[in-house]
Ligand SMILES: NC(=O)C1=CN([C@@H]2O[C@H](COP(=O)(O)OP(=O)(O)OC[C@H]3O[C@@H](n4cnc5c(N)ncnc54)[C@H](OP(=O)(O)O)[C@@H]3O)[C@@H](O)[C@H]2O)[C@@H](O)CC1
Ligand SMILES: Nc1ncnc2c1ncn2[C@@H]1O[C@H](COP(=O)(O)OP(=O)(O)O)[C@@H](O)[C@H]1O
C-alpha cells in the first residue's frame with residue numbers, strides 16, 4: 276500500500292525528528308537524495324547542464340544544496356533565484372553552499388530575458404520554487420521561468436510540482452509539469468489524487484528518517500501486493516452459500532448487454548453463487564453467457580443494482596424488475612449501486628452501500644439530492660434526510676440565483692472534474708455511502724477512512740460497458756463480506772490491472788476485461804503466496 280500524509284502530519288513528524296537531530300540534518304538528507312536521483316537521470320540522458328529554480332522557502336533550500344552536490348560531481352550547474360528580493364530572499368546557508376561549489380547564481384529580477392536563456396539551456400531542471408508551504412498557482416515571475424524550460428529537458432519537481440495544491444483538493448492548470456517528482460519522507464496527497472497526479476510524473480520517495488508509520492494516511496493506494504491479503508479465498512470448510520451469494524438486478528430490454536457484462540465479471544471474480552433478476556431478453560442472454568447464474572430472486576448476501584437498468588419503461592416485466600431493485604435498496608444488505616440504480620437513491624443510506632458514479636452521474640446526483648426540495652425524509656424520489664454537504668462548486672439555476680434558500684444549484688460534470696475529491700465527499704456527506712468516483716484515477720471515499728485512489732487502468736478502458744464489469748467485481752467482493760471501502764478499492768484495482776493486461780497497449784472491449792478477471796486474480800494471489808514474509 277502506498278500511503279500519503281497530509282502536510283500537517285508531515286510537519287509534525289518533521290518537528291519530532293528535528294528535535295533529535297543536528298540542525299539542518301533533514302534538509303541535508305533531502306538534498307543528498309535529490310542529487311542522487313538527478314545524477315542518475317543525467318547519466319541516463321547524457322545530460323551535462325543543470326538549472327535549479329529556487330524559491331523563498333526550504334524547498335529552495337533543498338534545491339540549492341542539491342545543485343551544490345551536482346556541481347561537486349562535475350556537472351555544469353546554475354541556479355535562478357526566483358523571489359523579487361533576490362539573494363536576500365532565499366535560504367542563506369544553501370546559497371553559500373552552492374556558491375562555494377562553483378554554481379553560477381542568477382537573480383531572475385535582475386535581467387529576466389538573460390535568465391530565461393539560461394533556463395532554456397538546461398538538460399535537467401530542478402523545480403524548487405515552492406513545496407508543501409506553497410499556495411496553488413504560480414506567480415508571474417515564476418511562470419515566466421517555467422515557460423522558458425526546454426521541451427526536451429528532464430524536469431524534477433522538488434517535493435511537489437510548484438503551483439499544485441499540496442492537499443490535492445483543487446486542480447491547478449498554472450503549475451509546473453514535471454517528468455518526475457522527488458519527495459521526502461512520504462508521498463503527499465497531491466501525488467496520488469487526480470488534481471496533481473499528471474503533473475507529478477514518476478514519483479520517488481527519499482527516506483529522510485521521519486517516522487509516519489503510526490500516523491493515519493490522508494490518501495492510500497492499493498498495490499498488487501495488497502491483493503493476497505484482502506481477496507476472499509475460500510477455505511476447506513466453505514460451501515457456495517458461505518462464500519457469498521450475489522443478487523444482480525441489471526440490464527433491460529433497452530440495455531440487455533449490461534446484465535451479461537455484470538454477471539460475467541461477478542462469476543469471473545469467483546462469487547459463490549449468482550442470482551439474476553431481469554426482463555426476458557437479458558434473462559435469455561445471461562442464461563447463455565453465464566450458465567452458472569440462477570434466475571430469479573432468492574436469498575443473497577449482497578446486491579448489485581443498476582447497470583443497464585431502465586427506470587422509464589413501465590411494462591409488467593420492467594416494473595417487476597424495478598420493484599426488485601427498490602426492495603434490494605430498501606433491505607439492510609450490502610449493495611453496489613451503479614448507472615440506472617443511482618436514480619433510485621433518495622438520500623441517507625443505512626445499509627452498507629457503494630455508489631459508483633462517473634463525473635456526469637455524480638453531478639446529476641448532487642444536483643438532485645442538494646436541491647432545496649430534497650430535504651424531506653418521506654422516501655419519495657429526491658427526498659433526503661441529509662443536509663447539503665458542502666458548497667462552492669455548484670452554480671445557481673432558476674430562482675433568483677442570489678444564493679438564497681430557494682436557489683437550486685446545478686452541479687455539472689466539469690465542476691466534478693475540476694474538484695473530484697470535494698464533490699465525492701459531498702455525496703458521502705449526503706448519503707453516508709462509500710462513493711467510488713470513476714475516472715482515469717478512481718477515488719473511493721468513505722466517511723472516517725483515508726481516501727483510496729487507484730490509477731491502474733489504461734485510457735483504453737474508457738469504453739462502453741467497462742463500468743458494468745466493475746460493478747460485478749465489487750458486488751462479488753461485497754457478497755464475500757468485504758467492507759464497502761475495501762470492496763470498492765480492491766475492485767477498482769483488479770478491474771484496472773485486468774484492463775491493462777487485456778489491452779497490452781491496444782484496444783480492449785468490456786467483455787474481454789470481464790473474461791480477464793479470473794486469470795488476473797489468480798496471478799495476483801500467486802504473487803502474494805511467493806512474496807517474502
Ligand atoms: N517537512 C519536512 O519534513 C521537510 C521539508 N523539507 C522541504 O521544505 C519544504 C517546505 O518549506 P517551507 O515550509 O519553507 O515552504 P516552501 O514550500 O518552500 O514555500 C514557502 C515559500 O514559498 C513562497 N510561496 C508560497 N506560495 C507561492 C507561490 N504560489 N508561488 C511562489 N512562491 C510561493 C512563500 O513566499 P511568500 O508568499 O512568503 O513570499 C514562502 O516563502 C518542503 O516542501 C521540502 O522541500 C526538507 O528540507 C526536509 C524535510
Ligand atoms: N481515461 C481513463 N483511463 C483509465 N480508465 C478510465 C478512463 N476513463 C474512464 N475509465 C474507467 O472506465 C470505466 C468506465 O465506466 P463507465 O463510465 O461507468 O462506463 P459504462 O457506463 O459504459 O459501463 C470506469 O471504470 C473508469 O474508471
Ligand SMILES: [K+]
Nearest residue numbers: 402405433435
Ligand atoms: K517544487
